[in-house]
Structures are given as structure tokens and as C-alpha cells.
Amino acid sequence: MIGVAVLGSTGSIGVSTLDVLARHPDRYRVVALTAHSNVERMAQQCRAVQPQVAVMVDAAAAAALRVALADMPNPPEILAGAAALETVAALPEVEYLMAAIVGAAGLMSTLVAARAGKRILLANKEALVVAGALLMQAVADHGAELLPIDSEHNAIFQCLPVQPQRDLTRAGVEKILLTASGGPFRHTPVAELEAITPDQACAHPNWKMGRKISVDSATMMNKGLELIEACWLFATTPDRVQVVIHPQSVIHSMVQYCDGSVLAQLGNPDMRTPIAHALAWPERMTSGVKPLDLFTCGNFTFEPPAPERFPCLTLAYQAAQTGGTAPAIMNAANEIAVAAFLAEQIGFTAISRVVAHVLDQLPAAPVTDLDQLLAVDVAARARATQFITTLQR
Secondary structure (H helix, E strand, O other): OEEEEEEOOOOHHHHHHHHHHHOOOOOEEEEEEEEOOOHHHHHHHHHHHOOOEEEEOOHHHHHHHHHHOOOOOOOOEEEEOOHHHHHHHOOOOOOEEEEOOOOHHHHHHHHHHHHOOOEEEEOOHHHHHHHHHHHHHHHHHHOOEEEEOOHHHHHHHHHOOOOOOOOOOOOOEEEEEEEEOOOOOOOOOHHHHHHOOHHHHOOOOOOOOOHHHHHHHHHOHHHHHHHHHHHHHOOOOHHHEEEEEOOOOOEEEEEEEOOOOEEEEEOOOOOHHHHHHHHHOOOOOOOOOOOOOOOOOOOOOOEOOOOOOOHHHHHHHHHHHHOOOHHHHHHHHHHHHHHHHHOOOOOOOHHHHHHHHHHHHOOOOOOOOHHHHHHHHHHHHHHHHHHHHHHOO
């Protein structure tokens, strides 16, 4: 029985992970669950899987969870606060850790898991975007395993002949083709984007995701984050990662080889496929996902992303090329900008303006340590918040 912790269990990735785990009760046991503040769903999950530990980052939510589970015969130990995430990540009973906390909040627990030599199922883009150098070094130093859960990166992983961190050039890899759905505004006239509402931006045509991730998909900043993530995961450079819009979301990504071959990973748009792959790797196991029916999925189309429609993607390429602290600055500014858009404080097209402004105002520097990255994150958020106030006048 492999002990698993699910960080971010009440989110969409967490729910899908628990669904896959429930299909293999003879192989996995859930040791710990964590969430921010969704008491109702966490209580349901605790009753269903009976973890040893449950964490609520919000202290009031932790108190409410204790009340909600008071009648449970063997309730889990309930911890509160962000530091408890790191406690869970280091538990000796935890062998596999699903890192599915959205945003930079998931960074510290992921680093702790790497230093503890765990298998990390990485669904948190920002851990690599903000601290890729530190995380990959921790994985190498402590013998941890880092397996990608993003459907695109998991697809790339499946199309490669070698494990990540190996020399892809010697393996004959010429280019990584990172597919993107293009989001809900692929054909919306650019002049109309300013009037886009949060609900419209969150109505993704193919995937059911949280609101922040949905907005990132609409701006294609999610693909920019994935570009940076791919460079770390597969030890490559931005010029060897090409973003390709594939609106059907059936081909999840591709790898182009020097002999002219292109390998693609196909499947229905369901996150349980990459989750099951990473849990069972190097084996395979059932995920609950229906097999892909090639006769009904229709035609496959591909197109390049238009820079004038997706300026956030251009900014991400620039940050990736600059390196150092630039990706951390970009990520922090984007998180603040997306939150402001969802709160209807700024317009949709202002998201990229906020990110561009902060990148321009805070010069990048070489990464030295975690304290530096955390300070950069704070500074970028402050600068983004300040700039947003000028946009509201």
C-alpha cells in the first residue's frame, strides 16, 4: 500500500485524484488531505477516505471542520495554517504527494517533499515557474521523483524516450510542441476583448477548471507558465518549445525528432489520465476515462497563436529567455492582475498591461536562494497592486 497525500484535495485536480485512487483501494491509501477553506467538501472527503491528517489553511475553516467531523468514529488529526502543508509533505507515511495547490502558495510544500525524497505529482505550475532552479536541484540532491500532471507536460513525458533531466539533443529531440486550446476567445475580435467579463473568461470550451486557471487559459498565460515549466522539466530552452493552438484538445502535446518523426499523445480531455499515469508510472493502470473514439472526435486543426490576441504568451517567452527572477516576477504580477480582473477591478486586457509594467519596473536578477525569491514575489505583488490602483482612476 502506497501512502498518498493530496494537497489541494477540494479543487478539480484533487477531486480527480481521489477518484483515481478510489479505483485502486488495494494499491493506495490516502494519508493526508489539505485544502484552503472548503469545509463542506473536505468533510465529505474525510468521511470517504478516512485520512490520518486533514489540513485547512484557514484557521476558522479548521475549527469548522472539527465540528463537522465531531461524530466521526476515527476523525483525522486536523491541522491549521500554511505551515501544516509542509508538515504533511514531510510525513514518513507519505510516499507520493499530489501537489495541486494553485499559485505560489504551493511552492514551500513542494520543496519540502522534494527534500524528503518523495514522488511528486506536480500539478502546480508556479513551483517550477517561481523556483525551478531550486526545485530541480532539490529533486536531484535528494533522489526525489518529479512527474508532471499538466496534461501537456505529461503528454511530452510520454512521448520522450528518456526520463526528464536527460540530454534531449542526444536523444534526437529537435523541438517540443506544446499544444493549447486557445481558450474561449480564439476568434473574438481583439477590439472586443476589453469588455470580456469574468464569467465569460471562465467558460472554457473544453476543460472544467478553477476560475484563476480558466482566466490564465483565456489569456494564454497558462501556456506561458507551461513553457517555463517545460524548460525546467525537460532541460531545454524556450526557443525549442513551440506553442501550437489545437482547439479540439485531443492531442495533448507532441515531440518532434531530428529524423522527421513527430510523436503525439492523444486522449479525451480528462485529467484522470495524466493522474493515473503518474501514480502508476512506469506501469499503467485504469483511470476511469473513456477510451478515445477516433471516428467521432472529428478533424484535428492547428494554428499559431496571434501575438496581438495573446500578449501574455509573448511576455512569458521574454521572461523565460531572461531567466533568473523574471519568471517569479511575471507569475506574481499575473496572480494579482487575475485576482483584480475576477473582482471586476480591471478589464481583461489590463491583465497583460499589469504584467508588462511590473516586469519593466523590477529588473531580473540571478536566483540565489529561496528568501530572495520570496522577497521578489512580495515586491512584484506590491508593484502590481500599486499599478492597478492607477488603472482604476
